Amino acid sequence: MGRFVFKLPDLGEGTAEAEIVAWHVKVGDIIKEDDLLVDMLTDKATVELTSPVHGKVLEANGAVGDMSPVGGPIVVIEVEGDGNSVAETAPPAAKPAAEPVKTAAPEPEPASVAEAPEAAPARVPVAKSGGTGALAIPSRAEGEKPLASPAVRRRAEDLGIKLGHVPATGPAGVITHEDLDAFIARAQSGGGGSTGGAGLAKRTAVEEVKVIGMRRAIARQMQESKRRIPHFAYVEEVDMTELEELRVHLNATKRADQPKLTMLPFLMRALVRVLPQYPQINARFDDDAGVVHRHAGVHIGIATQTTSGLMVPVVKHAETLDVWAAATEVARVAEIARSGKGSKDDLSGSTITITSLGPLGGVVTTPVINHPEVAIIGPNKIVDRPVVRHGQIAVRKMMNLSSSFDHRVVDGFDAAEFIQRVKAMLEHPATLFMD
Amino acid sequence: MPETIKTRLLILGGGPGGYVAAIRAGQLGVDTVLVEGDRLGGTCLIRGCIPSKALIHVASKFEAMAEAAREPKDGLSLGAGPVLDMAQTVAWKETVVDKLNGGVTALLKRAKTRVVSGWGRFSDAKTCHVETADGPITIKAESVVLATGSVATALPHIPFGGDVISSTEALALEALPKRLVVIGAGYIGLELGSAFRKFGCEVTVVEAQDRILPLYDEALTKPVRTWLEKAGVTLHLSAKATGWADGELTVEQDGKTLRLPADKLLVTVGRRPNTQGWGLEEMGVDMAGAFVKVGDRMQTSMSGVYAIGDLVGEPMLEHKAAAQAHVAVEVIAGQNRTFDPATIAAVCFTEPEIVSAGLLPKEAEAAGHDPVSAIFPFQANGRALSMGAGDSGGFVRVVARKADHRVVGMQAVGAHVSELSAEFAMSIEMGVRLEDLAGIIHVHPTLSEAVHEAALRALGHAIHI
Numbered sequence: 001m002g003r004f005v006f007k008l009p010d011l012g013e014g015t016a017e018a019e020i021v022a023w024h025v026k027v028g029d030i031i032k033e034d035d036l037l038v039d040m041l042t043d044k045a046t047v048e049l050t051s052p053v054h055g056k057v058l059e060a061n062g063a064v065g066d067m068s069p070v071g072g073p074i075v076v077i078e079v080e081g082d083g084n085s086v087a088e089t090a091p092p093a094a095k096p097a098a099e100p101v102k103t104a105a106p107e108p109e110p111a112s113v114a115e116a117p118e119a120a121p122a123r124v125p126v127a128k129s130g131g132t133g134a135l136a137i138p139s140r141a142e143g144e145k146p147l148a149s150p151a152v153r154r155r156a157e158d159l160g161i162k163l164g165h166v167p168a169t170g171p172a173g174v175i176t177h178e179d180l181d182a183f184i185a186r187a188q189s190g191g192g193g194s195t196g197g198a199g200l201a202k203r204t205a206v207e208e209v210k211v212i213g214m215r216r217a218i219a220r221q222m223q224e225s226k227r228r229i230p231h232f233a234y235v236e237e238v239d240m241t242e243l244e245e246l247r248v249h250l251n252a253t254k255r256a257d258q259p260k261l262t263m264l265p266f267l268m269r270a271l272v273r274v275l276p277q278y279p280q281i282n283a284r285f286d287d288d289a290g291v292v293h294r295h296a297g298v299h300i301g302i303a304t305q306t307t308s309g310l311m312v313p314v315v316k317h318a319e320t321l322d323v324w325a326a327a328t329e330v331a332r333v334a335e336i337a338r339s340g341k342g343s344k345d346d347l348s349g350s351t352i353t354i355t356s357l358g359p360l361g362g363v364v365t366t367p368v369i370n371h372p373e374v375a376i377i378g379p380n381k382i383v384d385r386p387v388v389r390h391g392q393i394a395v396r397k398m399m400n401l402s403s404s405f406d407h408r409v410v411d412g413f414d415a416a417e418f419i420q421r422v423k424a425m426l427e428h429p430a431t432l433f434m435d
Numbered sequence: 436m437p438e439t440i441k442t443r444l445l446i447l448g449g450g451p452g453g454y455v456a457a458i459r460a461g462q463l464g465v466d467t468v469l470v471e472g473d474r475l476g477g478t479c480l481i482r483g484c485i486p487s488k489a490l491i492h493v494a495s496k497f498e499a500m501a502e503a504a505r506e507p508k509d510g511l512s513l514g515a516g517p518v519l520d521m522a523q524t525v526a527w528k529e530t531v532v533d534k535l536n537g538g539v540t541a542l543l544k545r546a547k548t549r550v551v552s553g554w555g556r557f558s559d560a561k562t563c564h565v566e567t568a569d570g571p572i573t574i575k576a577e578s579v580v581l582a583t584g585s586v587a588t589a590l591p592h593i594p595f596g597g598d599v600i601s602s603t604e605a606l607a608l609e610a611l612p613k614r615l616v617v618i619g620a621g622y623i624g625l626e627l628g629s630a631f632r633k634f635g636c637e638v639t640v641v642e643a644q645d646r647i648l649p650l651y652d653e654a655l656t657k658p659v660r661t662w663l664e665k666a667g668v669t670l671h672l673s674a675k676a677t678g679w680a681d682g683e684l685t686v687e688q689d690g691k692t693l694r695l696p697a698d699k700l701l702v703t704v705g706r707r708p709n710t711q712g713w714g715l716e717e718m719g720v721d722m723a724g725a726f727v728k729v730g731d732r733m734q735t736s737m738s739g740v741y742a743i744g745d746l747v748g749e750p751m752l753e754h755k756a757a758a759q760a761h762v763a764v765e766v767i768a769g770q771n772r773t774f775d776p777a778t779i780a781a782v783c784f785t786e787p788e789i790v791s792a793g794l795l796p797k798e799a800e801a802a803g804h805d806p807v808s809a810i811f812p813f814q815a816n817g818r819a820l821s822m823g824a825g826d827s828g829g830f831v832r833v834v835a836r837k838a839d840h841r842v843v844g845m846q847a848v849g850a851h852v853s854e855l856s857a858e859f860a861m862s863i864e865m866g867v868r869l870e871d872l873a874g875i876i877h878v879h880p881t882l883s884e885a886v887h888e889a890a891l892r893a894l895g896h897a898i899h900i
Contacts, residue, residue: 145777147841147866157771172841174866 002083004053006037006075008068011344015042017067021213025075029057037075040068041217045347046340055079065212148175156180159204181205214308225371228287232407233366236419240382240397243429250323258324263399264302264356265326267379269432270425271352272298272319278418282351284372285409292374292409301350301370302330304337311337312370314350352376365402374406375415377422437564437571440549442468444767445563445576447555447713450477452582452744452756454539456764461546463768468574469548470555470565475539478584478745479753481532482603487626489528490606491784494633501635509823519634522609557714560737578739578767581727582756583713585706585745590618593679599700602627611636612698616684618676620647622783624703625659629786632668639669639695641676641686648783652795654810655848658828662786671695708746723748731773733763741767755779780860782853787827790852792859793844799834804843808834809893811885813849815900818880824850831855831885833872833893840868840894851882858886869893 011018024036031037037049038060059076062068077083146163148156152175156163159180166183168175184205211219240263247261254261275282279294286293298319301312313333315321321329336342353370354377361381369376380400387396401423405415425431444460446453449471460467474481497517502508504516543550551574553567563574587601595601600608605627613636617628620642632638640647640663647663647670648656663670674688684700686693708726721728721736726748733741741763744756762774780792799806813819813829829849835842845859862872872890877883891897 145775147777149865153775154772157773160771170866171871172836172839172866172868 002079002081003058004055004077004079004083005073006049006051006053006077008040008070008072008074009049010070011040011042011045011047015070017069018042018047019213019216020062020064020066020068020074021046022064023060025051025057025060027057027060031055031057031077041213042344045342045344046214047344048341049074051075051077053077053079065210146175147173152177152180158202159184160202214306214311218309221371222368225368228371229369229374230407231366231369232405232410232412232415233402234405234412234415234419235364235400235402236423238399238401238423239387239427240399243426244382244397246429254324259327259331261323261327262358263379263382264330264354265321265323266426266429266432267354267377267422268300268315268318268321268326268330269323270422271300271354271377273425273432274418274421275352277421278414280410280414281375281405281418283374283409284351285374285406286372287408295351297351299349299351301353301373302333303353303355303370304334306338306340308340311342311347312350312353313337313342313346314348316345316349354378357381361399364400367402367404369404369406374409376404378402378404437573439573439575440468440551442466442549442574442576444468444578444580444764445470445561445574446580446582447557447563448477448582448584448744449473449475449539449543449550450582450584450744450756451479451753452584452746452760453477453580454543455757456580456582456743456760457548458542458546459761459764460768461543461548463764465764465768467546467548468551468576469543470551470553470563470574472552472554474536475543475550476532476536480535480539482606484753485535486528486532486606487602487623487630488784489531490524491626491630493524493527494630495786497635498633519611521611521634525607525609528606555713557717560718560720560740563714579741580733580760580763580767581715581735581740581742581746582744582760583709583746584756585751586709587702588705588707590676590702590704593618593676593684593700593702595702598682598698599679599702602701602703605631605699605701608699613637614697615639615699615701616641616695616697617701617703618642618684619703619705620644620670620672621703621705622648622650622785624701625663625785626783627701627703628668629663629666632663632666633786637667637669639671639697641671641674641684641695643673643675645673647672648785648789650781651783651789651791651846652797654830654832655789655791655795655846658787658848659785659789661828666786706745706751708748710746731775732766733759733774734766750779750781752779752781776864777866778860778863780856782856784853787824787829787849788851788853789846789848790856790859791844791846792856793842793863794834795844795846796832796834799836799843802843804836805838806834806843807837807893808832808844809889809897811889811892811897811900813882813885815888816882816885818882818884819849821880822850831882831889833869833886833889835869835893840870842867842869842872842890845886847882847885849882855883855886858883 008018018040021039021041023038025031031051033052033054034050037051040047040049055077057075058078061074068074148163153163163175166175166179169179170176243266251261275298282298283292283294297317300315300318302315304311304313313336315329315333318326333346336346350373352373352375355367356379359381361379363380365378365380367376367378380402382397382399384395385398386393387398401419403419443466446456446467446469449469453469454475457467457469479485497519500513500517503511504513551565551567551572553565555563555565557563561576561579565572589595593599602623611634615631615636615638617624617640620640624640625647628638628640647660671686671688674686676684677687678685679700682696684695684697686695718740719737720740727735727742727746729735729742729747733743735742743759743763745751759774762772765772778792783789794802796806796808810830810832814825819825827849831847833842834844842862845862847855869890872886873894877887888897888899
């Protein structure tokens with residue numbers, strides 16, 4: 001028997017460490033080659049690591065939320081033959097580092113909580129004589145007073161919550177502090193649960209949310225961006241009337257296998273057309289090294305809202321895509337991001353980013369540049385507005401284009417000119433398709 | 436021109452409801468005036484719970500010594516019986532009362548309560564006129580807490596006066612009556628009657644109902660009856676006191692007329708809320724029978740007027756009044772509070788003591804709980820035996836719901852069981868189950884082991900029985 005030490009591989013992009021997001025194995029598990037070991041989160045992507053060998057898990061180092069250094073041993077597997085590690089023959093159980101993992105392995109916690117009240121009485125040794133038999137947990141009968149300790153009752157009163165509305169999980173239907181917490185959380189998230197008529201009561205609950213996982217990655221990325229980059233914001237309005245007509249027409253006449261077009265593929269098309277004249281904008285600035293990498297290919301990051309937060313999947317080589325292909329590709333990478341199963345490649349390497357809130361687009365945004373890129377474009381909402389056209393008031397479909405540039409490497413003049421060129425293309429959609 | 440005080444809160448009555456309210460108000464920064472016509476402390480401290488317990492304490496000591504003088508017991512004998520100087524006993528009792536009265540005064544001072552001594556009378560819901568030693572004072576308040584307590588109920592045909600006394604006078608007797616007749620076998624009558632019996636008085640108890648201590652069930656009162664019989668207290672049940680003349684009480688029982696000669700006639704037929712003589716009728720508050728009607732925030736029907744304690748209903752207990760004082764003052768201070776206890780435990784300092792929290796088995800049955808109950812006798816409790824208290828018929832009883840084992844009632848009868856009230860009330864307030872009681876290690880050797888065993892027994896596996 002040998003020990004195979006699985007070290008955290010280089011996940012790319014100069015990643016020095018990655019965060020453990022979820023364990024798929026625990027100590028003692030027998031695993032096959034290619035079985036999932038652990039999900040790791042880098043700055044951009046969640047990466048699933050699979051086992052290269054068959055064997056038994058001896059160590060699983062780190063708890064969910066811990067950072068693991070690249071090259072550090074993350075899983076130790078007992079394998080047939082020699083393995084890749086000869087030195088350590090000490091029994092793994094003696095290693096304290098491995099201990100916390102046992103408890104940190106993600107168990108389905110809600111289920112065990114729900115089972116608790118039933119499980120407890122089942123353990124009661126009921127004697128032959130005088131016992132009360134098996135226990136059922138009846139829900140509170142109508143009109144019966146809710147059962148809670150005086151401290152819980154007092155807290156509920158302070159919060160203006162009627163305990164009769166709070167589902168109980170404690171033994172014999174006791175409402176616990178945790179039940180009250182859960183009720184408050186549900187009420188705050190709008191998931192029902194009235195405050196029992198005392199709607200004007202003070203809300204004094206403070207919830208602690210640990211910034212871990214995706215949120216930590218987002219927070220760090222945003223902080224980096226805002227700390228390092230002097231943002232230059234520029235907003236211009238664009239008359240989208242003609243483009244909208246074209247878009248509606250294309251959607252009405254498209255083939256069944258073609259995707260529905262949004263405004264996004266057209267904007268991507270415009271960027272692809274204009275960017276070659278502004279190479280300083282389609283770039284990545286390695287500010288530590290003091291080098292701007294100007295890219296010929298246009299790799300467009302698409303800011304995407306997912307359940308765990310903002311992600312930026314990338315449409316690679318947008319210059320090779322027509323509007324249909326661009327639409328298909330945007331849908332594909334967005335889906336990858338939302339499912340949380342993006343490969344490193346899908347989630348990195350962008351040279352410019354588009355951030356669109358769609359119908360929530362608002363009037364103006366000040367988008368935060370996706371470091372180390374140097375520009376980000378945020379189309380706002382398209383609305384019917386009266387505008388003066390040829391001396392007449394006309395109703396036109398107007399949209400603002402909010403953008404931010406890294407003022408260290410992009411001059412305001414160039415940025416403004418760049419946006420004006422984009423605007424001109426969008427307002428004359430035929431030019432998008434002419435060489 | 437009488438002095439006028441304007442205050443945020445006026446409390447009428449300095450008993451356990453009123454003084455607790457004042458201290459709590461001080462803690463919450465509510466500017467408070469408290470009006471009391473007597474000494475601070477109320478019935479409980481001045482002429483109720485505390486002095487009666489002091490008297491019972493001396494009586495029990497006296498009895499133990501008298502017993503040892505009669506015949507050796509547990510290897511203990513006395514050459515001569517104890518000599519009682521009742522005046523000295525009463526004086527000692529007064530030092531206890533003084534201590535507590537002084538304590539309350541100090542606490543109120545620390546809470547920065549302005550205490551106005553004198554009889555208060557309301558002219559409207561927020562205005563109270565007090566006749567003090569220094570002249571009249573008018574107090575105008577934004578909020579009012581009424582805590583006037585209760586007074587002993589008299590029998591209409593046997594009014595107090597002369598040798599007809601209430602518990603108040605009974606606690607201040609300078610000499611022992613040779614023959615004491617007590618009307619009413621509730622806890623006050625039996626506590627005092629038993630104490631006087633221990634002092635050697637001939638005690639007869641007359642009760643209109645067919646049983647003693649009607650608040651408790653037969654099982655709990657049986658040891659008390661046994662003691663009364665053994666101690667030689669004459670008990671007339673289903674007997675109606677019809678008149679008092681020339682030192683003789685006439686009693687109708689089973690169609691016969693009894694004549695019971697007595698040196699003192701102690702009337703303990705209950706207490707009624709103190710609603711007379713302080714202007715309640717001017718305040719416009721609704722009544723609920725004899726009591727002031729209040730909601731669960733202790734509010735009366737008049738805005739800004741709150742009432743607590745004996746004035747608002749049964750049970751007339753010190754600890755209930757204090758709890759209601761908290762609620763009323765916190766509501767006045769703007770907090771969201773209700774008076775909603777799971778139980779108000781009660782103790783009875785008879786011989787032996789009785790304590791009850793939550794529901795009696797038959798009450799649990801009536802409430803639809805489908806209860807299981809189990810008792811554990813003190814006969815099998817080492818601590819009780821070591822105090823010579825194992826043979827009084829005492830026990831601990833636990834009442835729980837069959838369905839989920841939640842404890843809905845706990846009772847005990849026996850020596851010193853009043854101290855078990857804390858565990859009883861705590862258990863019920865916290866919603867414990869039999870398994871909780873069974874799983875808590877109870878200290879040996881204590882009476883509380885019987886609680887543990889009763890829970891085990893309800894689960895079907897008691898150890899020591």
